[in-house]
Amino acid sequence: MKVRIECTYQTPKGIAATFTSEEMDASKALAIVEDFKKTGRMKNIIFFDFQEHTWSLKELRKQMEEIQTDPHNVTVYFDGGFERETSHSGLGCAIYYQQNNTFYRLRKNALVEELCSNNEAEYAALHLALMELERLGVHHLPVSFYGDSQVVVNQLMGEWPCYEEELTKWAERIENKVNQLGVTPEYMHISRKKNREADRLATQALEGMEITSKKELSE
Template identity: 35%
Template sequence: MCAQEIEDRKERALYYLSRTLVGAELNYLPIEKICLTLVFAIHKLRHYMQAHTIHVVSKADPIKYILSRPVLSGRLAKWAMLLKQYDLVFVPQKAVKGQAIADFFADHPVPAEWEISDDLPGEEIFYVDILPPWQMYFDGAARKDGAGAGVVFVTPQNYLMPYSFTLTQLCSNNMAEYQALILGLQMAIEIGVRDMDIYGDSKLVVNQVLGEYEVKKEDLIPYHQRALQLLNQLDDIHVGHVPRSANKLADALANLAATLALGAEESMQVPVCNRWAVSDSVV
């Protein structure tokens, strides 16, 4: 139940939603079912979420559960991307009030075959902004003792989502750059991003992807082919070069997206994992 607090701390119901758990959802952990409920509500009530700070009243904190995990792929990655677009605040459940209605709908869900009307009274007063495309910055670094890749997504609402990867095989710097590009593209496709501006500070990799440079080194051919395969799965893309000296975000990527410029009171979680994007057997 979506409610608005009016005078004298009374709640006025705005919208009711429910649906039946199906398939693998039946096997979710209790906290994951709460997370699914929140995601379902966001999809259906996006017009409310975008304009206000939303207090999520629940027995457990789904926001902390999703955003505190090292999310890399799958449904948790999609949920994290979705939640970070809105101003959500968890409020522990204390009083019954509207929670009794939510519990009732959880016990009596709407059958899956029922169609829920999305028509809202007065919907004509809403307007939709044309948001800019997603942005993705990538960078790779290779040293004698190891290699790493950094990827930073910038959402249309200007939220930063940094990821750092420790590559599990030693490689050249150009191979690490390609690994960063491929890992970023894989993540974008998994979370459903279709339009994106892509930036890197490697002129070689960027120009090879654009077809302006020929790929002469045999060890880079599999990575170049894989990158093009992934780029073809996106609808609208722009690939450009970012000089390291002129863009502090690209410079931060060289440090595996861990040193992004933040205020003194700001903090950021950077998931780190071991991963190798393209196997040696790819030709």
Template identity: 45%
Template structure:
């Protein structure tokens, strides 16, 4: 999540002026705010995130300290597969994030028996991934969603309308959870080959092979 500073500038003479910065990472915004204070021309500093939430400087500093102990630079990969004969879906999610200088990876999959098609399986996979974000305590973050489903990513971004009732229910739940966690999405549509890890997890789920792992990347085995 990026932040913008609103600086209520106090001149030697005349009226106060409201100055605004570009959006930037929180650590950069806090450093810039400290530089503003050195001018002696600060009447008030306010911080606004990309969702419009307002923070005082003290609140922003507290948020920055908290963020140091939470996952950063999060990429959530997802994929769903559907067996038309068995009416069974397999979903796979893989989350990468950085914390305390290390990169971690979470891999998880599952089977679903109450879905109707592959698009629903893709949506179910993404909703499953949202649960990983919630478990990891992710809040006030920008998360990159990486998948090979053009339907899911384009509908979620608003580029395509969603008319199917079954998909709309998933879409609403994902958006509701993102709003509650104060998460913004970046969308990364990739080919199935580039989404191989999540695809393999979904395939393994269909085969009855359960995967649930969480460790630094270098300690995990394929």
């Protein structure tokens, strides 16, 4: 969860000014405010989240205590591959998240036969990732999605039009699932090289290697 701080600082002579911070992790924002409060000169402290909802110091402390037990700080990498010879598609996703002060990586792939193009496979890989987020219990949080498909990323961002009927159906399916989970997506295009993990999972699916794994990570 990311927030920005807005507060009033008053000097010993009574000169006051209002300051607004850059967006940062809520835990970092709380630590900064706690340090500032030691001066006894901080007033009217308010936190704004990504949806512009306001939080008092007490409310944000409580929220951070509760959120630790749920998956948060979620980042998703997805990729899909399509074989014209077999009409098979390989889907892959890698999900990084934090829960109970521990970092995890979830990897998942799937082999499907009903798709007709690489672009459909890319959309299906993202949908696979969303289904995994649902199983994890991710909800009402910002989530970063990284993919190497310019078509999928730009269409979901509204930068490119979607003329193909099948891709339109996939885009609607993605948006419906995102709304159902209540997550706020941030779609980002990355190079194939930077998406190597998800690409490998998609390739392994096409090779008949099914993978579902969860691993605890060091920071």
